[in-house]
Amino acid sequence: ALQPTPLHPVAFDSAPEMPWPRSTVAALLAAALAARILPAAGRKPKPGDMPKGMGMPPGLAGGPPWRQAIDKVFTEACSMNRGAPSVFCFPEKKALLNALQVEQFGIDMTGETYLMDVYVVVNQLLMWPPGWSLLIDVLDPKEPWTRPFCDKIIGGPWWQFVPVVRKSFITPRTTLVQLEKDAPHVAAGMTRWLEDIRKSGNAHTQKLIKEFKDNDAEDAKSQRCTARPMMRMMQQVHAKAVQHILGTACKGSKPAMAKFMQNDMNGLTVLHHVASLGDAAGAKAILKGLPKASRAEFIGRRDKAGYTAEDWARLGDFNDTVEAIGSFLKKGETEGDTEGAPTPEAEPTAAPEPATHFPAAGADDEAATCGSDSASAACSSSLLGHGGWRAPTNAGVPSAWLPPSEQPCALDAIEVSQFDIDVFLAHYMLHPRPLLVRGGAGLPAELARNFTKPRLLELAADRKAELHRFPTEREFDGSKPQVKTLEEYVESLEQRAEGAASKKLHFMYSRLLPEESYLNFSAKLPPILDGKVDHIGSAFFLGGTLMGVPPHHKAPTASSLAFGRKLWFLEPPGREVVMHETAYQHLVRTGGAPSARRCLQEAGDLMFVPRGWTQSWICLGDCIGATHEFSHTNWDLRD
Numbered sequence: 001a002l003q004p005t006p007l008h009p010v011a012f013d014s015a016p017e018m019p020w021p022r023s024t025v026a027a028l029l030a031a032a033l034a035a036r037i038l039p040a041a042g043r044k045p046k047p048g049d050m051p052k053g054m055g056m057p058p059g060l061a062g063g064p065p066w067r068q069a070i071d072k073v074f075t076e077a078c079s080m081n082r083g084a085p086s087v088f089c090f091p092e093k094k095a096l097l098n099a100l101q102v103e104q105f106g107i108d109m110t111g112e113t114y115l116m117d118v119y120v121v122v123n124q125l126l127m128w129p130p131g132w133s134l135l136i137d138v139l140d141p142k143e144p145w146t147r148p149f150c151d152k153i154i155g156g157p158w159w160q161f162v163p164v165v166r167k168s169f170i171t172p173r174t175t176l177v178q179l180e181k182d183a184p185h186v187a188a189g190m191t192r193w194l195e196d197i198r199k200s201g202n203a204h205t206q207k208l209i210k211e212f213k214d215n216d217a218e219d220a221k222s223q224r225c226t227a228r229p230m231m232r233m234m235q236q237v238h239a240k241a242v243q244h245i246l247g248t249a250c251k252g253s254k255p256a257m258a259k260f261m262q263n264d265m266n267g268l269t270v271l272h273h274v275a276s277l278g279d280a281a282g283a284k285a286i287l288k289g290l291p292k293a294s295r296a297e298f299i300g301r302r303d304k305a306g307y308t309a310e311d312w313a314r315l316g317d318f319n320d321t322v323e324a325i326g327s328f329l330k331k332g333e334t335e336g337d338t339e340g341a342p343t344p345e346a347e348p349t350a351a352p353e354p355a356t357h358f359p360a361a362g363a364d365d366e367a368a369t370c371g372s373d374s375a376s377a378a379c380s381s382s383l384l385g386h387g388g389w390r391a392p393t394n395a396g397v398p399s400a401w402l403p404p405s406e407q408p409c410a411l412d413a414i415e416v417s418q419f420d421i422d423v424f425l426a427h428y429m430l431h432p433r434p435l436l437v438r439g440g441a442g443l444p445a446e447l448a449r450n451f452t453k454p455r456l457l458e459l460a461a462d463r464k465a466e467l468h469r470f471p472t473e474r475e476f477d478g479s480k481p482q483v484k485t486l487e488e489y490v491e492s493l494e495q496r497a498e499g500a501a502s503k504k505l506h507f508m509y510s511r512l513l514p515e516e517s518y519l520n521f522s523a524k525l526p527p528i529l530d531g532k533v534d535h536i537g538s539a540f541f542l543g544g545t546l547m548g549v550p551p552h553h554k555a556p557t558a559s560s561l562a563f564g565r566k567l568w569f570l571e572p573p574g575r576e577v578v579m580h581e582t583a584y585q586h587l588v589r590t591g592g593a594p595s596a597r598r599c600l601q602e603a604g605d606l607m608f609v610p611r612g613w614t615q616s617w618i619c620l621g622d623c624i625g626a627t628h629e630f631s632h633t634n635w636d637l638r639d
Helices: 024-037 065-077 093-100 112-127 146-154 176-182 184-200 203-222 228-249 254-260 270-276 280-288 292-300 309-315 319-329 377-383 421-430 445-449 453-460 473-477 486-495 498-503 583-590
Strands: 224-226 412-415 435-438 464-468 482-485 507-511 534-543 548-552 557-563 565-571 577-579 597-602 606-609 614-619 623-631
Touching (some): 065 112, 093 112, 112 146, 146 228, 176 184, 184 203, 203 228, 270 309, 270 319, 280 319, 292 319, 453 486, 482 486, 486 534, 548 565, 548 583, 557 565
Antiparallel strands (some): 224 577, 435 606, 464 507, 534 623, 548 577, 548 614, 557 623, 565 597, 565 614
């Protein structure tokens, strides 16, 4: 229901090297603490790993008294969750601050050994929304450890500022109303946190809480869940902690400010990162923490592909973030000491048009010259006809749903012969844009034959398949899927009357497990991506006219269409939504999703949808193929 991003280092940053402080003992302690406290990258938690809440590994019990006291505070903070993982844990402020006071033990609270204990506390509080406000007390400038923490830990060689600002803000996929039924302990924690920030927040925070509750009630009626109201509210609370660290706790710390001003390996600043999340409150917090004389230069910085933070915000349709950043460039904002700062561009150039970076399409493009020995996806489909499936047709689809005939795809579209992996990774995966690659499914003739009706029945007629009207129906309303053999399902597709297609919408979308034997031929990545990205998993799909997937958002995907035609509807990250109804019902109710970008995908084409984009599609005629989820260590902008 609530899916925080798995805890791992920021994807495009190389793993930080552990420092070697002046004392070897301190170094060994720092390494041991980091190993015990930080969760392993990408590893799924085991039941006993996280008894205290999401992100809380086994505690510090057994160590010095102050660590035992800290462990006790964190354990009790999550007691209301009854052992179940949750990000809603509530540390008791007075007890935590008392535990950090270690003068009676003769501990140097400015030394690196103790500062690593403070790091553990700060890192844990950053993982829990109720802990964000406590950072203001833990890193109070009056505390003896705060300034040394800024200088030695934040300003040290291995601290990364990006994970501090690029948080895993909860992206709800179900309403609070539904959550109260499905996961009462999580709903109780969220409700308690909302009440806490309502009482302590200013008028703007209270307004955001009201907007979230009103939106949640409307979502419950409309069988949907829109993510932004919840995310904006969390970003507002988190931004206060960020602004405190930069503008108060670490004010005047040259090592911390130097670390904060750095660009990462792709040339992104922390401002680029919050802009990519649509975090307007975070952008304001960062820029307020900077000296006025440095703001224009920082705003104008471009990453290695030529994008400013404002360009990133525009990619996600985050207009409020664009406005927030632009407000700091008003007249007089850069007055003051500007010595050493580059002069900002008077007229910044526009972000690059990525499609122009691909090679030009050749006149003798393979897709136009299919021969009997051709191995391309488009040619394979052409030589095999429609594979025994019903031919694609737009009949019965309202014209308002379809893209204009003169522009069948409102996205960037190229021929497979133009595809360049470096351009794709830099301008489509890292800088999230959808891309249609004509002929990009890359199915050799022999593999394409497996998707034909006769060959599929020969390979997998007896395979059981769960058929759903929409993927979340079981979780949403308890509906049980239909279970048929693949042969039975194919027969039901053949028997569907054209005029009654909208009444029978159960389709096959099966995630392929490693032990899959019937359909394992469909699990392989297309050649243009195989070996170049990190393959997470694949799913086989088969459906008929008007069947499909309603709006949802997830990790980067590439959808290979072997036979048929699909009509896609895509929305940028600023409009995340999950619909709990059939794709057809959604289109009827909204009049064809008028705000979405439409694109027709033909047999042999590959459709790439980046992280965070809301996607939906329906089949126009029978359609069959595979969807592949993937990531990349350096180019996938994960939280």
